[in-house]
Amino acid sequence: MKRRAALFGLSALFTGACSKIADSRTGQSLFDLAEGWHRKAHRALADREALAPEYSKADISPVFKGNGSVTVESDIYADQLARGFPDWRLQVRGLVKNPLSLSLDSLRAMPQRTQITRHDCVEGWSAIGEWRGPQLSQLLEAAEVLPEANFIVFYCADILYGKRYYESIDMVDAYHPQTIVAHELNGDPLPEKNGAPLRMRIERQLGYKHPKYLTAIEAVSSLDDIEGGKGGFWEDNYGYQWYAGM
Numbered sequence: 001m002k003r004r005a006a007l008f009g010l011s012a013l014f015t016g017a018c019s020k021i022a023d024s025r026t027g028q029s030l031f032d033l034a035e036g037w038h039r040k041a042h043r044a045l046a047d048r049e050a051l052a053p054e055y056s057k058a059d060i061s062p063v064f065k066g067n068g069s070v071t072v073e074s075d076i077y078a079d080q081l082a083r084g085f086p087d088w089r090l091q092v093r094g095l096v097k098n099p100l101s102l103s104l105d106s107l108r109a110m111p112q113r114t115q116i117t118r119h120d121c122v123e124g125w126s127a128i129g130e131w132r133g134p135q136l137s138q139l140l141e142a143a144e145v146l147p148e149a150n151f152i153v154f155y156c157a158d159i160l161y162g163k164r165y166y167e168s169i170d171m172v173d174a175y176h177p178q179t180i181v182a183h184e185l186n187g188d189p190l191p192e193k194n195g196a197p198l199r200m201r202i203e204r205q206l207g208y209k210h211p212k213y214l215t216a217i218e219a220v221s222s223l224d225d226i227e228g229g230k231g232g233f234w235e236d237n238y239g240y241q242w243y244a245g246m
């Protein structure tokens with residue numbers, strides 16, 4: 001009983017409460033049932049937390065095309081792009097103790113993660129690129145996300161087919177080690193077509209879950225009141241799945 005509990009990581013509380021019924025025959029099968037459930041839940045979480053494959057420099061695609069919006073149609077954006085985005089700020093807000101307003105310099109000054117990953121678009125193309133930036137978890141820790149937060153929403157500067165692009169993820173993806181706020185692609189500042197100056201990389205999900213032209217990150221308890229309520233541009237307007245895990 002003790003050994004099994006340790007093996008499968010059952011809580012002391014659960015084991016204690018059940019040690020008596022587990023002695024009887026029916027109790028034992030109940031215990032096995034609960035244990036099976038626990039193992040499945042644990043495996044599901046472990047699967048969500050697994051890393052996406054990473055590649056070598058030799059695998060990097062010669063061209064990483066731009067898809068969807070390839071610019072932001074505004075004079076302010078054009079001016080910032082020409083000057084290296086000196087005034088661009090990334091807001092971290094919502095259910096946080098310390099809202100943040102981060103310049104590119106302050107994002108570059110944080111510990112960085114570099115990862116060579118494959119981007120898969122539902123339209124049927126893929127590309128391998130090297131992305132660099134701080135992990136989203138670092139920003140969330142600095143902002144001190146409150147326990148009521150269940151989702152992270154990403155707001156973008158561009159308008160696509162007349163609507164503002166946005167996306168959202170749950171806390172498993174938000175704290176995933178490969179979820180980064182990228183400011184570089186293949187060793188250069190992020191190109192205009194790929195979301196300059198900042199775009200998310202959420203490597204366990206399909207391309208449309210990686211918002212470009214990022215302006216704000218918001219911690220929320222529910223997605224119901226955000227834009228169309230389905231958690232993203234494609235989800236709200238074209239029926240795409242909110243969870244696009246690979």
Ligand SMILES: Nc1nc2c(c(=O)[nH]1)N[C@H]1C(S)=C(S)[C@@H](COP(=O)(O)O)O[C@H]1N2
Nearest residue numbers: 065066067068069121156165194207211212
């Ligand atoms: N802000 C914004 N983010 C976006 C999009 C967009 O149009 N606007 N397109 C999405 C889609 S469908 C894909 S496949 C990728 C494309 O990234 P890329 O332009 O770097 O290839 O960005 C995603 N993020």
Ligand SMILES: [Mo]
Nearest residue numbers: 121122207208
């Ligand atoms: Mo896409």
